[in-house]
Amino acid sequence: MKDLLPPAVRGFDDLDLSWLRARQSVKWHRPTRDVLPAWVADMDFPTPPPVADALHEAxxxxxxxxxxxxxxxxxxxxxxxxxxxxxxxxxxxxxxxxxxxxxxxxxxxxxxxxxxxxxxxxxxxxxxxxxxxxxxxxxxxxxxxxxxxxxxxxxxxxxxxxxxxxxxxxxxxxxxxxxxxxxxxxxxxxxxxxxxxxxxxxxxxxxxxxxxxxxxxxxxxxxxxxxxxxxxxxxxxxxxxxxxxxxxxxxxxxxxxxxxxxxxxxxxxxxxxxxxxxxxxxxxxxxxxxGDAWQKDLLTVLDRNRRHVHHVLRTRLPQVRHHLPEATYLAWLDTQSLALEEPPVDRVLSKGRLLLDGGTPFGPQSSTFLRLNFATSHQVLEEVLARLIDALRTTDR
The missing domain is CATH 3.40.640.10 (Type I PLP-dependent aspartate aminotransferase-like (Major domain))
Structure with missing residues (x-):
């Protein structure tokens, strides 16, 4: 699937896992080091340079x-x-x-x-x-x-x-x-x-x-x-x-x-x-x-990532129903047809060491759903998708 991705975007695709894991914010700090987080709605990308500059100046x-x-x-x-x-x-x-x-x-x-x-x-x-x-x-x-x-x-x-x-x-x-x-x-x-x-x-x-x-x-x-x-x-x-x-x-x-x-x-x-x-x-x-120039690059990366998630799941895990998001950096995935014996959030964590959101906290009729945050580098996203597919393909029988 990597050949479907356009060239890497500097500042967005050059993320180091050790740098991400050193963060103190909840997305990366709460999971253990063997777990890959793609849950809470924070992006992995660095602070936009104009914002960082303004804060430093203050x-x-x-x-x-x-x-x-x-x-x-x-x-x-x-x-x-x-x-x-x-x-x-x-x-x-x-x-x-x-x-x-x-x-x-x-x-x-x-x-x-x-x-x-x-x-x-x-x-x-x-x-x-x-x-x-x-x-x-x-x-x-x-x-x-x-x-x-x-x-x-x-x-x-x-x-x-x-x-x-x-x-x-x-x-x-x-x-x-x-x-x-x-x-x-x-x-x-x-x-x-x-x-x-x-x-x-x-x-x-x-x-x-x-x-x-x-x-x-x-x-x-x-x-x-x-x-x-x-x-x-x-x-x-x-x-x-x-x-x-x-x-x-x-x-x-x-x-x-x-x-x-x-x-x-x-x-x-x-x-x-x-x-x-x-x-x-x-x-x-x-x-x-x-920040508009930075945001333009961001949307290029997110558009690429949403399409990649859509393509990979359609071709490698077609039983999971989902639609190409029209906005946000979140994919809403329905695992109902897999007939899992445990909540899908628990399944991907135990089988794939992948932390996603989803399930009943999102309201009635959400128990079979996963929410995947794709606002990350293409390298990290590839690992997220690999773990997701492995976890959901694993049978209980």
Whole structure:
């Protein structure tokens, strides 16, 4: 399969395993040395040079004092500018607030906009911390299963409308691009969802953190950009952390569409929910202002890797059902036809010494699925695929 790969990309394919294993972040630090990790949604690639340079410059200036942001951080205007440039969405900088990460953003919105027992419609499968948030906050999750079609994963609009009506949902938690299936909601799908939201007066919490990791010809459309009505009912959550591999900077953005909800948020004590680190702002601004060339190379590598995973599994392990992801760096693999006698996550760990995510934490009907992170060098990816195939080909009989 190696002859199908294009030439190596400097800075992305020259990763040393000992360097990766020396990392203290959870992806590489938690597994034992005989286990190869391709699980949590961190990329293996080095920090984008413009971001590293900006952080070094801040440290070299000893610029770690209190920031002078009387009217909010410079991220607000930078976010609004990027939305116009990327998606022609005239997001208002005045409606942007900073938080430490996307999960905190979600929890804050739910805390302010809903009460215990309120019903929240949510796509399944879904990002496990989102589903766990609904459980721990005692919000009633109303699952809306994504449809696995011959053309890929799709949103089931009829099921959404029926579920919202039957359960009197107050909120739709929308993940687009979708984690874990990699589906990018089409304009038609989004338009239908917006009609459902208007018909049932739903607030929409739109997680768009993977928006900049979309592969051509697919195109991301911010939900709030669809119409004035959509803008007024949508809270958009995003961050530079996924598209630039910066999870540890702890910096995320919330764009608050509903007037009353933004007012309620601003009535809260200013530091009750924490404040974003100046270094997180430095890193995000550097990524947005100077990281596009790096991101272009990144997307070239990820596009190559997703196609390679798709080809290898189709040719060497065709029993595993999957679709070419339209976005993200995650492949969602169904092992149901293999009739394994143990959960697939346990199987690939025990038989292949390979750590993947998957299974029931992603929601109902996910027990036979694996989520594979392919954001790594082609050498590491070859070893990941070899271990996966060996583990799933091994029979119990």
């Amino acid at each position: 440290i070299d200036r000893y610029d770690l004092g209190y920031p002078d942001w009387p009217d909010g951080s410079p991220l607000r205007a930078a976010f609004a500018r990027r939305m116009v440039e990327r998606y022609a969405w005239a997001a208002s900088a005045d409606r942007v607030r900073e938080q430490t990460d996307l999960i905190q953003c979600l929890q804050l919105v739910l805390h302010l906009a809903t009460a215990e027992g309120d019903a929240v419609a949510v796509q399944v499968p879904n990002y496990p911390p989102f589903l766990a948030t609904l459980r721990t906050m005692n919000r009633r999750a109303v699952p809306v299963p994504m449809r696995d079609t011959e053309d890929g994963w799709r949103m089931d609009i009829a099921a959404l409308d029926a579920a919202v009506a039957a359960n009197h949902c107050k909120v739709l938690l929308l993940v687009n691009p979708h984690n874990p299936t990699g589906h990018v909601l089409t304009l038609d799908e989004l338009t239908d969802i917006a009609a459902t939201a208007k018909r049932h007066d739903l607030m929409v919490i739109s997680d768009e953190i993977h928006a900049e990791l979309v592969y051509s010809p697919h195109r991301h459309v911010p939900f709030a950009s669809l119409s004035d009505d959509a803008a007024r009912r949508t809270v958009t959550l995003t961050s530079a952390t996924k598209a630039f591999n910066l999870a540890a900077i702890r910096c995320a953005i919330t764009h608050w569409g509903p007037d009353r909800l933004l007012a309620r948020r601003d009535e809260q004590p200013p530091d009750l929910y924490g404040t974003v680190s100046p270094l997180g702002v430095v890193a995000t601004l550097a990524a947005w202002r100077h």
